[in-house]
Amino acid sequence: MRRKSAKSPQNIADYTLILFAFFWMALIIFLPLASVLFNAFKGGVSKYLETFADPDAMDALKLTLLVTAIVLPLNIVFGIASAWAITRFEFVGKTILLSIIDLPFSLSPVISGLVWVLMFGAQGWFGEFLQAHDIDVIYALPGIVLATLLVTLPFVARELIPLMDDNGTDEEVAAVTLGASGWDVFFRITLPNIKWALLYGVLLCMARAMGEFGAVSVVSGHIRGLTNTLPLHIEVAYNEYNTIGAFGAATILVGLAFVTLAIKTILEWRYADELSAQHRH
Amino acid sequence: MPAEISSQDGFIAPKAFRRTRVIPGFTMSLGITIFFVSVIVIIPLLALLMRPWENGFSGFIDTLFDKRVFAALKISFLCSLLAALVNLFVGVLIAWVLVRYDFPGKKLVDAFIDMPFALPTAVSGIALSAIYAPNGWIGGFFDDFGIKIAYSPIGIFIALVFIGLPFIVRSVQPVLSELEAEVEEAAETLGASPLQTFNHVILPAIMPALLSGFSLAFARGMGEYGSVIFIAGNIPYVSEIAPLLIVVKLEEYDYAGAASVGIGMLMISFAILFALNLTQRYFAKKGL
Numbered sequence: 220m221r222r223k224s225a226k227s228p229q230n231i232a233d234y235t236l237i238l239f240a241f242f243w244m245a246l247i248i249f250l251p252l253a254s255v256l257f258n259a260f261k262g263g264v265s266k267y268l269e270t271f272a273d274p275d276a277m278d279a280l281k282l283t284l285l286v287t288a289i290v291l292p293l294n295i296v297f298g299i300a301s302a303w304a305i306t307r308f309e310f311v312g313k314t315i316l317l318s319i320i321d322l323p324f325s326l327s328p329v330i331s332g333l334v335w336v337l338m339f340g341a342q343g344w345f346g347e348f349l350q351a352h353d354i355d356v357i358y359a360l361p362g363i364v365l366a367t368l369l370v371t372l373p374f375v376a377r378e379l380i381p382l383m384d385d386n387g388t389d390e391e392v393a394a395v396t397l398g399a400s401g402w403d404v405f406f407r408i409t410l411p412n413i414k415w416a417l418l419y420g421v422l423l424c425m426a427r428a429m430g431e432f433g434a435v436s437v438v439s440g441h442i443r444g445l446t447n448t449l450p451l452h453i454e455v456a457y458n459e460y461n462t463i464g465a466f467g468a469a470t471i472l473v474g475l476a477f478v479t480l481a482i483k484t485i486l487e488w489r490y491a492d493e494l495s496a497q498h499r500h
Numbered sequence: 501m502p503a504e505i506s507s508q509d510g511f512i513a514p515k516a517f518r519r520t521r522v523i524p525g526f527t528m529s530l531g532i533t534i535f536f537v538s539v540i541v542i543i544p545l546l547a548l549l550m551r552p553w554e555n556g557f558s559g560f561i562d563t564l565f566d567k568r569v570f571a572a573l574k575i576s577f578l579c580s581l582l583a584a585l586v587n588l589f590v591g592v593l594i595a596w597v598l599v600r601y602d603f604p605g606k607k608l609v610d611a612f613i614d615m616p617f618a619l620p621t622a623v624s625g626i627a628l629s630a631i632y633a634p635n636g637w638i639g640g641f642f643d644d645f646g647i648k649i650a651y652s653p654i655g656i657f658i659a660l661v662f663i664g665l666p667f668i669v670r671s672v673q674p675v676l677s678e679l680e681a682e683v684e685e686a687a688e689t690l691g692a693s694p695l696q697t698f699n700h701v702i703l704p705a706i707m708p709a710l711l712s713g714f715s716l717a718f719a720r721g722m723g724e725y726g727s728v729i730f731i732a733g734n735i736p737y738v739s740e741i742a743p744l745l746i747v748v749k750l751e752e753y754d755y756a757g758a759a760s761v762g763i764g765m766l767m768i769s770f771a772i773l774f775a776l777n778l779t780q781r782y783f784a785k786k787g788l
Contacts, residue, residue: 221680221681221682222677222678222679222680222681223600223679223681223684225599225600225601225602226600226601226602227601227602227603228601228603232694233601236593236596236597236601237597237601237603239593239597240593240594240597240598240609241605241609243590243593243594244594244609244612244613247661247662247665248612248613248615248616248662248665249612250631250637250638251619251624251627251628251631251662252615252619252627254627254630254631254636254637255623255626255627258630293536296532297532297533297536299529300528300529300530300532300533300536301529301532301533301536301537303525303529304526304529304530304533305533307523307525307526307529308523308526308529308530310530316533316534316537319537319541319542320537320541322541322545323541325719325723325769326723326766327722327723327724327725327743327762327765328621328723328724328725328726328743329723329725329743329744329746329747329762330548330723330743330746330762330765330766333548333746333750333758333759333762334544334545334547334548335544336750336755336758337544337547337548337551337755337758337759338543338544338547340750340755341753342753342755343547343755344547365540368540369540369541369544372536372540372541388523391523392522392523395522395523395524396522400524401523401524401525404523404524405525426618429620430619430620430621430622430623431620432620432621432622432625432725432726433621433725433726433743436725436726436747437746437747437750450620450621450622450623450726451622453622453623453626454622454626454730457626457629457730462630465626466626466627466630469622469623469626469627472619472620472622472623473619473623475620476615476618476619476620476623479618480611480612480614480615480618481611483611483614483618484607484611497674
């Protein structure tokens with residue numbers, strides 16, 4: 220099968236299409252990015268740097284990093300375990316399990332936060348029990364972690380499942396037949412084969428965990444210095460007309476988005492064969 | 501492609517191997533998976549599904565058809581639909597440009613398509629709001645003509661256009677680059693104009709990808725929160741979106757009401773998904 224190769228633009232129609240694509244990207248993607256930088260530096264560099272001296276902003280950044288540090292390892296364990304179970308064994312209900320793993324992708328972030336309030340809020344399923352035992356879930360760290368977990372659950376699994384399915388089981392079966400233990404097989408054969416896809420999934424998961432707004436907003440209660448994550452701090456600052464503070468904090472997350480896209484693009488170019496087929500360019 | 505050849509000609513462990521479980525770790529890996537899926541997804545969603553019926557089925561219906569809730573659902577639905585439609589055209593165009601042309605900056609454009617995925621929604625929200633507010637770069641221009649973009653449904657629409665673009669481009673792009681050159685050239689040889697070739701040869705081939713990208717963009721739009729609430733202004737009956745009403749109901753400790761709105765949103769998303777599935781089957785039957 221032969222495919223049409225990309226060509227240089229030749230006539231007016233070609234140039235119009237390309238120019239329109241550039242125009243649209245400038246309008247929809249680049250303009251908002253420029254606006255963040257413009258507003259962050261509106262009062263000069265020193266005003267911008269004051270953002271990083273604001274204790275509320277720094278507490279928010281610390282909380283965001285803490286939540287991410289809790290969520291990432293859990294997602295890695297789930298991603299590897301689910302991919303191992305789904306691609307290495309046959310069992311009843313696999314298709315349903317796959318759809319459930321995908322489900323958080325199609326949930327509104329606000330719903331992903333709401334469900335935890337319905338479980339652990341004052342009038343939730345376990346509300347009375349938690350109150351009686353003085354345990355805080357909603358408006359506290361556990362709620363933020365649970366909401367972030369729900370939102371990010373599919374990220375690592377969705378990278379590993381198609382790849383491990385493609386790779387097949389020959390190498391692992393051979394190793395087991397030759398007497399290797401399960402962990403040996405995993406660390407010496409499976410992990411080296413999936414390491415770049417794992418990194419890819421972890422990267423997307425991290426970006427989402429650090430940037431999640433809707434789900435966290437519902438369960439956080441916006442308590443300054445305690446339950447405000449960086450995206451929530453941005454909201455509070457913006458609503459208080461602290462433009463430089465809001466956009467200054469936003470530059471941290473814009474930087475994160477750039478790093479994410481850069482590493483993602485590098486992985487897609489360099490290790491295309493070791494990612495699942497959907498990311499091969 | 502070497503990958504295809506090896507999987508066709510090489511040795512693949514027969515399914516029996518998987519069933520006899522030569523590879524260890526079945527109980528542990530499935531156990532961990534089911535634990536996570538139950539605790540993080542299934543049980544919380546059950547809490548959502550079971551909550552609205554506190555005041556009976558009529559309580560659920562009354563919430564959905566409450567004037568303010570109904571207006572919000574309608575605004576979310578219409579803005580998501582319109583934004584997904586615009587992205588349908590623009591997304592195909594950009595995917596086409598990226599697949600078919602070589603030009604300087606192409607790889608950069610390609611990488612930046614994913615920016616709406618990578619950028620936290622709160623950041624997109626305040627950035628879009630700043631641009632389209634009456635004193636913003638673009639909002640100021642339109643304000644001179646008496647057109648309000650931010651704090652109106654137009655603002656919601658713009659935010660959803662931003663958030664939905666990658667869904668269409670990333671669905672269509674791989675299909676477009678895998679198209680066989682011969683079919684197109686045959687159409688051209690037989691005297692088809694470029695537009696005819698596109699409509700009768702290319703469009704049918706990318707249709708399934710297009711529809712799935714459309715439904716993803718629509719569903720994301722229905723549920724989108726962070727990038728919308730800043731630019732929307734959240735004026736009841738005018739620019740209030742459905743997800744925000746969940747937040748409003750929760751602030752009033754109306755858990756059943758919040759759950760009802762959530763289920764209403766999910767029902768609309770599933771209805772669209774179902775309708776698109778039927779459309780896809782209809783096209784498949786017609787042999788398009």
